[in-house]
Amino acid sequence: MRLLTVHAHPDDESSKGAATLARYAAEGVDVLVATCTGGERGSVLNPALDRPEVRADLTRIRREEMDAAREILGVRQQFLGFVDSGMPGPDEPLPEGCFAAQPLEVAAAPLVALIREFRPHVVITYDETGGYPHPDHVMTHKVAVEAFEAAADPKRHPGAGEPWQVAKLYYHLALSRAWFQTLHDAMTERGVASEMGELLAGWPDTPPALATTTRIECAEQFAVRDAAMLAHATQVQPGVAFMAHPRDIEREVWPTEDYHLARSFVSGPGNPVPTAGAVGAVENDLFAGVRAAEGA
Numbered sequence: 001m002r003l004l005t006v007h008a009h010p011d012d013e014s015s016k017g018a019a020t021l022a023r024y025a026a027e028g029v030d031v032l033v034a035t036c037t038g039g040e041r042g043s044v045l046n047p048a049l050d051r052p053e054v055r056a057d058l059t060r061i062r063r064e065e066m067d068a069a070r071e072i073l074g075v076r077q078q079f080l081g082f083v084d085s086g087m088p089g090p091d092e093p094l095p096e097g098c099f100a101a102q103p104l105e106v107a108a109a110p111l112v113a114l115i116r117e118f119r120p121h122v123v124i125t126y127d128e129t130g131g132y133p134h135p136d137h138v139m140t141h142k143v144a145v146e147a148f149e150a151a152a153d154p155k156r157h158p159g160a161g162e163p164w165q166v167a168k169l170y171y172h173l174a175l176s177r178a179w180f181q182t183l184h185d186a187m188t189e190r191g192v193a194s195e196m197g198e199l200l201a202g203w204p205d206t207p208p209a210l211a212t213t214t215r216i217e218c219a220e221q222f223a224v225r226d227a228a229m230l231a232h233a234t235q236v237q238p239g240v241a242f243m244a245h246p247r248d249i250e251r252e253v254w255p256t257e258d259y260h261l262a263r264s265f266v267s268g269p270g271n272p273v274p275t276a277g278a279v280g281a282v283e284n285d286l287f288a289g290v291r292a293a294e295g296a
Contacts, residue, residue, distance in 0.1 A: 019218035041086035100135035116161030219255035
């Protein structure tokens, strides 16, 4: 089995679905992370490393962090070669030549070639919102959906390898309001100080979350996830934000990483062909229906 996950920047693979990747990699699945940009315009979010020499060499440092996280997770990783778009203000234009400013067909071309070469059974990426409104995250969604469709079409991107139909496309449901609320409530009930209340109080009035179609049990991999996240040392302050809540409580009240099945070409319960989302029982395996079809 082969799994491809598509992310905007280095560190995204460790904060969204990393325990899932670690679990499948440990089970022998060939897991590949595609990173659209190098995170060149990212901030240094760890005050201990927010120094001029670090900011000046951020491109190299973030690639080294990515390599360390990849090794911890036990996966492969490939950069698609685009430049980080940064986070322009409401009236600011996108930087010239950045990832989010590329024509969609151009931005999707490296991923189409990668899909045709790697031939994954499952692809994971962000939903239409990007998970949050960073232009690179929104563009990553568009690129992943475009490449999912184009990779199977012999008339599109000729010369980029033999066409390949990915069986299933999933969207992350990571860091949802429900996840934060559940952890906050559990910590409060146990008398543990929670930093999540302020975040929840200011949560934007966003559309309802997509339906959870798939829950992957991966509490045993949370330590690996955390180690991978900490490997992105410029992006994470130990003991703060995502790194603050007690892991024993998380394992108890939310031991899964959750997904929405957006497209499926696998028939069977919960997996009609094709579909804009699964129905019926919640899956516990991203390869549900695929293993039988492949004889695995």
